[in-house]
Amino acid sequence: MKNYFTVVLIVLSIFEVFGQNKDGKITGVVMDAKNNIELPFASVIVKDASNKIVEGIITDEEGKFKMEDVPFGTYTFEIEYLGFETYSNNITIDNKNKNINLGTISLKEDAEALEEVIVEGEATQVSLALDKKVFRVGKDILSQSGSVTDVLGNVPSIAVEPSGAVSLRGNPNVIVLINGKRSGLASSDALEQLPSDSVERVEVITNPSARYDANGSAGIINIILKKNTRSGLSGQVRVVGGIPQDSRINGSLNYKTEKFNFFSTLGVRSSDYVGLYTYEQSSLRDGAPIFIDQRLDEDRHDDGFSGYFGVDYYLNDNNTFTLAFLRTDTKDIDESDLNYDIFSNQTLDSTLVTKGNSEQKRDYNQLEFNYTKRFEKKGQQLTVDVQFDGWNSEKTTSIETSRQFPDIQDISNLRTLETRKVNDFVIQSDFTLPLKNEARIELGGKFEDRLVKTGFRAEELSDNDFQVIDGIDNDVDYNEKITAFYAQYKGNIKKIEYLIGLRYEKTDIDIDDVSNVFNQKNSYDNLFPSANVSYSISDKTQIQASYSKRINRPFLFFLNPFSELIDFNTRFSGNPNLNPAFTDAIELGLLYRGEKFTINPSVYYSDSSDIIFFFTEQDANDVFVTSLDNLDNEKRYGVEVISSYRFARWLSINSEFNFYGFEQEGIINSIDLGFSDSTWETSLALRAKPINSMTIQARFNYEAPNNNAQTRTKSVSFFNAAISKTLFNGNGSIVFSGSNIFNTRKLRNQVSGANFSINDVQNRNAARWTLSFLYKFNRKPGEREKRANRSNRF
Numbered sequence: 066m067k068n069y070f071t072v073v074l075i076v077l078s079i080f081e082v083f084g085q086n087k088d089g090k091i092t093g094v095v096m097d098a099k100n101n102i103e104l105p106f107a108s109v110i111v112k113d114a115s116n117k118i119v120e121g122i123i124t125d126e127e128g129k130f131k132m133e134d135v136p137f138g139t140y141t142f143e144i145e146y147l148g149f150e151t152y153s154n155n156i157t158i159d160n161k162n163k164n165i166n167l168g169t170i171s172l173k174e175d176a177e178a179l180e181e182v183i184v185e186g187e188a189t190q191v192s193l194a195l196d197k198k199v200f201r202v203g204k205d206i207l208s209q210s211g212s213v214t215d216v217l218g219n220v221p222s223i224a225v226e227p228s229g230a231v232s233l234r235g236n237p238n239v240i241v242l243i244n245g246k247r248s249g250l251a252s253s254d255a256l257e258q259l260p261s262d263s264v265e266r267v268e269v270i271t272n273p274s275a276r277y278d279a280n281g282s283a284g285i286i287n288i289i290l291k292k293n294t295r296s297g298l299s300g301q302v303r304v305v306g307g308i309p310q311d312s313r314i315n316g317s318l319n320y321k322t323e324k325f326n327f328f329s330t331l332g333v334r335s336s337d338y339v340g341l342y343t344y345e346q347s348s349l350r351d352g353a354p355i356f357i358d359q360r361l362d363e364d365r366h367d368d369g370f371s372g373y374f375g376v377d378y379y380l381n382d383n384n385t386f387t388l389a390f391l392r393t394d395t396k397d398i399d400e401s402d403l404n405y406d407i408f409s410n411q412t413l414d415s416t417l418v419t420k421g422n423s424e425q426k427r428d429y430n431q432l433e434f435n436y437t438k439r440f441e442k443k444g445q446q447l448t449v450d451v452q453f454d455g456w457n458s459e460k461t462t463s464i465e466t467s468r469q470f471p472d473i474q475d476i477s478n479l480r481t482l483e484t485r486k487v488n489d490f491v492i493q494s495d496f497t498l499p500l501k502n503e504a505r506i507e508l509g510g511k512f513e514d515r516l517v518k519t520g521f522r523a524e525e526l527s528d529n530d531f532q533v534i535d536g537i538d539n540d541v542d543y544n545e546k547i548t549a550f551y552a553q554y555k556g557n558i559k560k561i562e563y564l565i566g567l568r569y570e571k572t573d574i575d576i577d578d579v580s581n582v583f584n585q586k587n588s589y590d591n592l593f594p595s596a597n598v599s600y601s602i603s604d605k606t607q608i609q610a611s612y613s614k615r616i617n618r619p620f621l622f623f624l625n626p627f628s629e630l631i632d633f634n635t636r637f638s639g640n641p642n643l644n645p646a647f648t649d650a651i652e653l654g655l656l657y658r659g660e661k662f663t664i665n666p667s668v669y670y671s672d673s674s675d676i677i678f679f680f681t682e683q684d685a686n687d688v689f690v691t692s693l694d695n696l697d698n699e700k701r702y703g704v705e706v707i708s709s710y711r712f713a714r715w716l717s718i719n720s721e722f723n724f725y726g727f728e729q730e731g732i733i734n735s736i737d738l739g740f741s742d743s744t745w746e747t748s749l750a751l752r753a754k755p756i757n758s759m760t761i762q763a764r765f766n767y768e769a770p771n772n773n774a775q776t777r778t779k780s781v782s783f784f785n786a787a788i789s790k791t792l793f794n795g796n797g798s799i800v801f802s803g804s805n806i807f808n809t810r811k812l813r814n815q816v817s818g819a820n821f822s823i824n825d826v827q828n829r830n831a832a833r834w835t836l837s838f839l840y841k842f843n844r845k846p847g848e849r850e851k852r853a854n855r856s857n858r859f
Contacts, residue, residue: 089135089158091165095128095144098171103128106201106266107146107172111135111156111604118660120604127444129503132604133560146172197270197287198222198654198665205261206787206800207762210305210313210837213259213288215804219764220267221707221721223286224746227810227829229257233271233283234669234703235725235746235771238617238646240281243288246452246491247278247513248431258371258393260315260332262303265291271669272595272611272652275551275566276495276507279593282617282648282673297321300842307835310337326377328389338365341828348821350687356408361401369395375433383439391431399423416470425460444499454489478526479534486518504556507566510549517543517621539627540579543620547572553595560601568593570616576624576641583626585641591616606657617646619677623693640693648673664708673699680733681775683821696731696738715754722747729774736819738774745769758791776816783810797840808832 091111095104109130111120119140124130137158144152149172156165200220208215218225224232233239241256242248268287270277277285298320305313313334320327340363347356375389405417431454438447464479495509520540524531553566571590578584595613602608625639654667675695684690703725711717726743750764763786770780787802812827 088137089132089163089165091130091132091135091142091156091158091167093130093167094169095124095130095146096169096171097149098173104146104149104172106199107144110143110145112141112143113138116141121658121660122604123658131601133601134603142167144170144172149173197268197273199266199268201266205762206760206789207764207785207802207804208261209787209789209800209839210303210307210802210835211261213256213261213264216261216264217256217267217286217288219750220269221719221748222269222271222705222723223267224768227812227827231286233269233286234705234723235744236283236701238281239283239286240278241286241288242278244290245277245287246450246493247489248452248454257367258332258334258369258395260303260313260330262301262315262317263290263330265289272597272613272650273615274564274595274597274613275553275568275593276509278511278549279568279570279591279614279616280618282615282646282650282671282676284615284650301839302842303837303839305334305835305837307336307833309339309831309833310335311833311835312336313837324379326379328373328375328377330371330373332369332371334367334369336367336369338367338829339363339831340365341826341831343826345824346821347823348683348687353409355687356411358406358408359403361403363399363401365400366398367395368397369393383441385435385437387433387435389433391429391433393427393429395425395427397423397425397427399425413470415468417466417476418469419464419466421462421464423460423462425458427456427458429457430455442499444497444505446497448495450491450493452489452491454487456485456487456489458485459483479523480526480531481521481523484518484520487515489513489515502557504554507551507553507555509551511547512549513545513547515543515545515547517545519543519621519625521627537627539582539625541583541621541625541627542575542577542579543624544575545572546574562599562601564595564597566595568595572618572645576621578627583641589645591647605659606655608653608655610651610653612649612651615648615650617648617673617677619643619645619693623677634688636688636690638690638692643677643693644675644695646673646675646677646695661711662709664706666704666706668704669702671701673701676729676731678729678731678733678738678773679775680738681816681823682734682818689821689823694731694733696729696733698730699727701725701727717752719750719752720748740772740774742772744771760789762787775818776814779813781810781812783807793840796842797838800835800837800839802835802837804833805830806832 095107095109096102097104103126105124105126105128107124107128109122109124109132110118111132113119120132120135122130122132135158137160139155139157142154142156152170152172158165205216205219208219214225214229217223217231222234224235226232230237231239231241240247266289268289269284270287271284273285300316300318302314302316305311305315311334313332313336315330315332317328317330319329340361342361342363344357344359344361346359347354349355371391371393373389373391375387378386380386399422401421403419403421405419407414407417431452434451436449440446460483462481462483464477464481466476466479468474468476491511491513493509493511495507497505497507499505518540521537522539523534523537525534547570549568549570551566551568553564555562555564557563569590569592572588574587576583576585593614593616595611597609597611599607599609623639623643624641626641627638648671650669650671652667652669654665656665657663674697676699677693678696679691680694681689681691703723705721705723707721709717709719722745724743724745726741728741730739732738746766746768748764748766751762753761755761763784765782765784767782768780771778783805784807785802785804786806787800789798789800791798808828808831810828810830812829814825814827816823816825
């Protein structure tokens with residue numbers, strides 16, 4: 066590890082030598098004049114006499130900026146921020162004024178600009194903080210009619226599978242947070258319920274600092290929901306219709322005074338999805354070859370409701386209280402038809418037909434409280450967050466199988482019941498103490514108590530009565546308690562900023578079978594160091610190196626030892642003896658922001674022990690059983706390049722390329738699963754605005770083939786496009802969009818093991834088309850928009 070940081074220091078020293086031809090420095094803080102709060106990620110620009118940009122930078126999360134090595138001269142100094150009037154002033158840098166501190170610069174809101182940009186939106190912007198990469202999402206019309214899941218799919222480094230599973234740089238071991246905290250909202254089902262309009266920015270944290278939970282070996286995706294509302298009464302409503310049937314209505318209503326801010330969002334949806342799955346299975350039965358061809362046609366219907374209600378109370382300028390409640394309800398009804406053609410010695414032996422029906426009801430409740438205390442000393446802050454989550458789910462499934470060839474006969478009638486209840490309590494406090502020379506200390510603590518009750522029962526109709534199959538009737542309680550403390554220090558040495566921290570986490574896990582058949586306790590405590598170093602080569606170029614130690618804890622689904630029946634031929638079983646995986650990760654990245662061109666290349670490497678592996682085998686009854694076990698080690702490496710180019714004010718292009726590989730070592734059931742592979746993925750996005758009131762966007766994604774010791778996955782590609790038009794003097798807009806337009810987003814796998822092979826093609830979502838209309842009301846000319854103080858709402 067020392068060798069890596071030696072290389073980084075040498076690189077930084079080289080850049081230091083070549084960066085000594087400029088002399089001036091400009092510093093300051095950008096604030097919201099109306100609400101007296103910092104404005105993060107504002108654009109700070111220096112122009113020469115010909116109006117050419119000499120230097121440019123973005124303010125950090127505290128609204129601070131620091132331009133170094135600015136050539137001597139007289140310039141126009143400007144600050145731009147979405148929805149605010151542009152600040153402009155003349156400055157001169159010479160021998161007498163080398164270090165210019167502009168102090169606090171307060172920006173006034175621009176009502177006319179707000180009318181324009183809130184409808185049209187801005188392109189996604191990227192900036193580097195010391196411990197994360199920040200993407201200001203903007204009004205991406207590709208996802209505007211959809212959900213938070215659609216937003217994530219358009220953020221660089223993030224991939225979202227059709228099932229909703231999220232991965233970061235090809236690694237699925239990623240944790241999704243909402244406003245910096247673990248939440249039931251972060252599950253794929255709940256993210257689909259939240260409208261895309263609610264997202265302000267997405268933080269991609271590949272090497273999280275000590276302030277963040279240590280879970281997630283690939284890193285953290287932190288979704289920051291919008292926090293600003295308008296003074297007085299304001300709101301909006303969006304109506305969406307689509308093919309296949311997709312009906313959504315999302316609205317918000319807010320009322321804000323000097324002391325109170327009442328906010329609410331409501332959403333309902335009714336959506337249909339069409340899926341097609343094919344399987345080709347070959348295996349041995351009693352020494353003879355058996356071939357099975359399967360085709361599954363699936364029709365899914367989802368109904369959902371979400372409501373978010375809350376209030377902010379501004380006791381004074383330094384104390385804010387927030388209380389909010391979230392409720393979501395969903396009801397999913399799935400119908401499937403599965404046909405099996407079974408061949409023996411290449412001759413059709415029989416044809417089976419399986420009809421499946423399932424109904425799942427879920428409700429989610431979240432109650433949250435936040436207290437923020439700002440001290441007289443600028444930057445000193447104390448926050449206390451308390452959150453309670455409650456989630457209930459019940460799913461019933463019926464599976465009827467009959468033979469259609471060579472004769473007609475009922476084979477089996479199965480039914481399953483799956484229940485889950487989750488209660489999660491979290492209390493967390495963070496304290497920031499600023500020191501001299503922009504240094505600061507951060508301290509914090511957290512306690513989380515999570516209780517999961519899950520049950521699964523499988524029955525088969527026998528003699529006019531349903532009987533439990535192979536003892537598959539279990540109820541398991543899972544209790545996880547995590548206690549954490551952290552401390553970190555941020556400092557700087559000339560143009561080098563650094564953030565070093567240490568996090569302690571103690572984990573206590575208790576798994577109990579209600580029937581007292583199984584009981585297991587596990588407890589472990591660990592230290593997680595982190596370090597981030599950033600060097601400003603110039604105001605346009607920044608280089609960053611980081612290190613962190615992470616953990617990937619197996620959750621209940623992975624640990625539950627009791628089998629779950631998927632169909633009469635397939636089962637899944639967890640492993641209570643799984644160990645948590647530990648990862649050491651390093652990364653080196655660079656960000657260059659020019660007037661028209663932005664590029665962000667990164668190289669990364671990680672070394673993990675006890676990684677969790679899905680292992681499939683065929684048992685003595687010819688049933689395919691998937692279970693989990695730990696492999697000894699995995700090394701991952703990669704190169705990622707994110708770039709954008711603005712050809713003209715009306716035309717820009719964004720691209721992403723990620724090449725990565727891995728080496729795995731381990732043995733399961735005497736089978737050597739050591740394997741290495743490399744692959745790549747890329748995307749290309751175009752944004753055009755041919756006329757002032759119209760925007761066109763298109764995005765192409767490609768993922769190359771990838772493999773592990775048991776599974777071969779073929780390449781996949783898909784294309785999305787959208788067009789929007791503003792209406793009613795900017796008060797409304799209409800968006801027409803298409804996803805997976807050419808219906809090419811199909812997951813194609815081959816799973817192989819001793820004496821069996823399974824080829825499958827999964828097309829979970831066919832092409833979808835949506836048309837949406839947005840209207841904002843009570844937005845009169847001159848109306849101002851306040852930015853609320855820090856809270857957990859959107």
